[in-house]
Amino acid sequence: MTRPLRNPAALVTAGLLPPERLAGLERVAAQYAVAITPAMADLIDATDEADPIARQFLPSEAELVASPGESADPIGDDTHSPVEGIIHRYPDRCLLKITHTCAVYCRFCFRRETVGPGKGTLTPEALDAAFAYIAATPAIWEVIVTGGDPLVLSPRRLRSLMDRLAAIDHVKVVRFHTRVPAVEPERVTLELAAALRTEGLAVYVALHANHARELTLEARAACARLVDAGVPMISQTVLLAGVNDTPEVLAELMRAFVETRIKPYYLHHGDYAPGTGHLRKSLGEGRDLMKALRGNLSGLAQPTYVLDIPGGHGKVPVGPDYVGDEQVEDPWGQAHTYPPR
Ligand SMILES: *Cc1c(COP(=O)(O)O)cnc(C)c1O
Ligand code: SF4
Numbered sequence: 001m002t003r004p005l006r007n008p009a010a011l012v013t014a015g016l017l018p019p020e021r022l023a024g025l026e027r028v029a030a031q032y033a034v035a036i037t038p039a040m041a042d043l044i045d046a047t048d049e050a051d052p053i054a055r056q057f058l059p060s061e062a063e064l065v066a067s068p069g070e071s072a073d074p075i076g077d078d079t080h081s082p083v084e085g086i087i088h089r090y091p092d093r094c095l096l097k098i099t100h101t102c103a104v105y106c107r108f109c110f111r112r113e114t115v116g117p118g119k120g121t122l123t124p125e126a127l128d129a130a131f132a133y134i135a136a137t138p139a140i141w142e143v144i145v146t147g148g149d150p151l152v153l154s155p156r157r158l159r160s161l162m163d164r165l166a167a168i169d170h171v172k173v174v175r176f177h178t179r180v181p182a183v184e185p186e187r188v189t190l191e192l193a194a195a196l197r198t199e200g201l202a203v204y205v206a207l208h209a210n211h212a213r214e215l216t217l218e219a220r221a222a223c224a225r226l227v228d229a230g231v232p233m234i235s236q237t238v239l240l241a242g243v244n245d246t247p248e249v250l251a252e253l254m255r256a257f258v259e260t261r262i263k264p265y266y267l268h269h270g271d272y273a274p275g276t277g278h279l280r281k282s283l284g285e286g287r288d289l290m291k292a293l294r295g296n297l298s299g300l301a302q303p304t305y306v307l308d309i310p311g312g313h314g315k316v317p318v319g320p321d322y323v324g325d326e327q328v329e330d331p332w333g334q335a336h337t338y339p340p341r
Pocket of ligand 1: 089
């Protein structure tokens with residue numbers, strides 16, 4: 001396969017979905033964008049209904065089911081947007097949502113109401129206003145470039161973005177959040193890596209991946225191009241039912257990141273985005289999974305489990321917790337008196 005699959009009919013033609021589901025899935029696609037890159041389509045085992053790659057990218061009728069608490073703006077981005085394209089919730093860092101398009105459209109996306117082809121990139125005027133806001137706000141030490149997926153932009157546009165950020169004295173760190181190195185590794189050329197590396201700025205790339213199979217040899221090579229260019233990488237994963245909700249699968253993913261020189265950063269609890277109930281776990285299940293990782297997996301491979309509190313109240317680590325009243329639990333579940341007597 002050489003081209004992205006961008007609608008249910010193309011998915012049926014590619015043999016990834018049965019023809020009898022076409023009509024139902026067209027209703028889903030009318031509401032939420034669909035795209036699967038060749039690299040991800042090639043990974044899907046269409047004979048396996050529980051395939052973890054398919055669950056992330058193939059549309060499902062379950063997306064038309066609303067669950068209590070779901071919202072079009074599940075983490076309250078709108079309440080913290082001083083100008084178009086900027087979300088500024090924490091004093092020292094802001095998001096710059098430079099584009100609304102992505103290489104793939106994830107079925108669990110928390111911005112699924114705002115991303116899609118044709119939703120476009122910021123206009124030059126809006127981008128000027130966003131830079132003006134950053135320049136006028138000295139507390140902003142880090143700019144987190146997101147979207148959509150910022151690495152769908154050309155190296156030339158990325159270079160220009162970096163040059164403009166480098167010109168703002170108080171901005172010291174730029175972080176990109178992306179799925180591209182895994183889902184479309186051929187896009188991460190040496191030219192793109194060089195465009196991110198910028199004199200006077202520390203640049204990080206946070207790779208979003210949810211299953212070890214996404215880290216193919218090509219994906220690992222794409223990440224190596226970034227890291228070798230002087231761009232350190234961290235990871236971001238969303239806890240998803242039927243994708244990565246066992247200790248074995250999570251451990252394999254975290255090890256795959258570390259092997260790729262990517263430091264595991266966050267395991268996100270699933271947000272209450274519309275039509276994502278079939279992919280969500282409970283906080284208790286997430287905490288148990290994290291406990292299972294602790295005794296078994298290198299400290300280097302441990303992510304922090306975080307929840308973005310609905311309504312725009314911010315991200316917090318949600319455990320697990322090992323400290324009780326005058327006792328501490330060990331990685332295998334035994335309690336011990338502390339301080340020792
Ligand atoms: C998640 C998020 C960040 C980044 O938070 P970190 O904990 O620094 O990774 C920044 N701003 C907004 C609005 C966010 O939602
Ligand atoms: S790449 Fe990110 S922004 Fe785009 S659909 Fe997936 S989760 Fe959403």
